[in-house]
């Protein structure tokens with residue numbers, strides 16, 4: 197089926213595009229995202245990333261890419277390539293702006309990076325945290341195992357999920373909402389995430405890990421809700437900020453879905469034009 201399939205479709209309606217053989221030749225195509233542009237500036241000697249003993253290249257990357265520490269989100273479900281490092285005591289921190297996403301785990305071998313390209317969608321890289329003379333972004337299409345699926349509308353891009361986890365952050369795959377966007381009720385969001393900020397009587401699944409916490413949540417729905425301080429859960433000094441802000445979370449969820457939607461529309465309309473465009477030109 198051709199045409200603009202993403203329009204009005206739910207993820208389960210969407211067949212995966214063979215994106216690597218089709219319109220975009222993804223893995224060979226040139227990335228024009230801010231990550232590729234930063235690498236070019238580094239290669240030309242116009243800028244240099246500086247290394248920090250505690251945060252590796254993270255702070256320097258954020259400065260170069262214009263990403264604020266206020267965007268910090270903390271996720272403790274084991275839902276990443278570096279999953280063995282992620283626990284409720286050592287959550288993964290995510291940072292983002294309009295077209296860049298960073299994933300940082302204290303002490304992990306590399307920082308996960310993705311940049312948005314107007315044609316390709318998300319383009320994924322890792323960069324070593326250890327100090328080297330010439331830090332480089334390494335393009336890693338292995339990330340697409342998770343970052344291209346029906347949950348990203350079939351295109352490479354950002355992903356947000358919500359799962360019930362045990363006390364170590366291991367997800368219960370049968371639980372909760374596996375895809376979160378701006379339409380997901382708050383009560384189904386943030387399983388596996390820390391959440392700071394107040395939300396009145398509304399409930400969510402953030403800050404809960406393990407059977408006991410979820411049992412208490414059943415009895416008292418806002419158990420561990422309305423948290424301003426995460427110190428009771430883990431050592432916040434290992435992160436550049438102490439928050440996993442509720443507004444930043446909602447912004448991410450809206451933005452991630454919208455970006456995948458736009459990538460999908462662009463790819464579908466490009467392929468439709470390629471196939472049927474000549475009909476219009478004859479008129």
Ligand code: HEC
Pocket residue numbers: 271273274275276277288290297298299308309310320321322336338339340341342343353354355356357388452
């Ligand atoms: C096993 C599945 C999986 C793999 C493989 C994976 N990721 Fe992710 N990634 C996720 C999930 C799920 C999220 C959403 C946050 C969460 O639940 O941990 C995410 C979130 C991210 C984010 C934050 C923006 C967003 O999409 O929400 C970045 C950046 C990221 N991943 C980069 C990478 C990079 C770079 C690689 C490859 C080196 C990679 N990921 C491989 C599952 C994966």
